[in-house]
Amino acid sequence: MDWIVSVLRQYPELAIFLTLSLGYSIGMLKFKSFSLGTVTSVLLVGVLMGQLDIQIAPAVKSVFFLMFLFAVGYSVGPQFFGGLKKDGLPQMLYAVVVCVLCLIFPWVIGKIMGYDMALTAGMLAGSQTISAVIGVSSDTINQLNIPAEQKAALINKIPVAYAVTYIFGTAGSAWVLASLGPKLLGGNIVEKAKELERTLGGDAIGNDPGITSAYDRVEYNAYKIMPQSFACDKTVAAIETELQQHGRRLFVVRVRQNNKILETTPDMIIRKDDVIAVGGRREFMMNYQAVNETEILDTELLNFPVEVLSVLIVQKEIIGKTIADLRQQDYMHGVIVRSLKRGGIEMPVFPNTILQKGDMIEVLGIRSAVEASLPHIGYPDRPTNTTDMIFVGLGIFLGGLLGAITLHVGGVPLSLSTSGGALISGLIFGWLRGQHPTFGRVPEPVLWFMNNVGLNIFIAIVGITAGPSFIEGFQQAGWGLFIAGALATAIPLILAVLIGRFIFKFNPVITLGCAAGARTTTAALGAIQDAVKSKTPALGYTVTYAVGNTLLIIWGVVIIILMR
Structure with a gap:
């Protein structure tokens, strides 16, 4: 054991990867529907690893945090700027209001409880489940004109408050929105979801979410044409016109005639004993009832590339x-x-x-x-393994330059910090990619790596660095911090639901999606969709998520300024 500890101290990069492995393993464990999640698990494992007094260069942490923030901005950029248009403005304004509530209540509770800027920032990060606040608020504290020892002490308190308040921040958000939210919206939320689906034309394709979310959503079947069939002696175009009645969008894609397989054309005539391959979305195929046609298994006819x-x-x-x-x-x-x-x-x-x-x-x-x-x-968006690293590298560099600009107002240094600049740059570069998709390609697996692994390596280093002072900080904060964090989580969400209902007058189902998006809680979105038995809450999630992911991260700077 002494040898392992010695190796980890000599090669701290190994401690980071061990922390990631153990953290992800614990984060995957579930008790019923609850789990700590990878971020909190990695943080706690990092704290334990930090008890071994492992030293890691600060620059390593910054590299991965900038990568993470750029990926966040890149992902939501199109939705963020798209929300500025007329149709998205109400949801965008709603998200701003909710995000302001998510800042005000942790700030007020922190003042009432007598917390310093670090504990309040950590409570903001945990109660609103926005891990990036840890890094942004730490960067802001580093810019303050205070002794280095005081900076280090404050920065080490942030993950303590985050860990204490994050558990209810995650589980409590899902409970408030999925269980309490429908009651605040007048109940009967499942029926209201069905009404929204009917408004969107849901009856035409069926309302069973198990069908619309099935992996194999498209189906092709083979039918042998009988003399009494509606398709006998008709052109392919005429057959498709009749098939597509009642909202069924089906196509005749191939035909076996005289034991030869042919690609169809609109004017091709289908004769008796021909076998046609008909395809479409699964729900359309289920709604088609063969009468004078016999469904058969013609493997050769159906074995064609799509x-x-x-x-x-x-x-x-x-x-x-x-x-x-x-x-x-x-x-x-x-x-x-x-x-x-x-x-x-x-x-x-x-x-x-x-x-x-x-x-x-x-x-x-x-x-x-x-x-x-x-x-x-x-x-x-053809599958590729190539990432436009010119685009990514330049984006993070320019964002960092923007964040490095510091303005002094009343003796208080104000700046986005390099982390905030990387987020803004990601938003702009993500929007540019949407406007001109011929450049700036970041494949989805790479984006996942930058987003997920980038954040968790940052969190692992935070935990390892704060480890020696974590236990002492937890003892000082006390369990009152957990209650304070629970209030900071629940009150803004309850108000968000009421504001969506009475002020913005959104559809109740959309209100729940908007509230989850503004708080950037994907876990709550899943719980809401399970509760209403529909995917329609996602219609309110994306624009508000883009706004929430931007503002809540920036609040990491604002909360330090307010508390100072």
């Missing part, structure tokens, strides 16, 4: 249009909208769901049909 491609929506001709409008376009013949993501959050694929710039839709169809549709939709 292209599955994610497409970034950038073309003006479909921005602001519904999925139903898109489906009616001639260039979408044989192309199926498989799924829709907005800011990485999966949206319900209903006929009246409105498409926004920066949305990512997944389309499926025969390659020629998919390729023909691309110029009318946007930019294909």
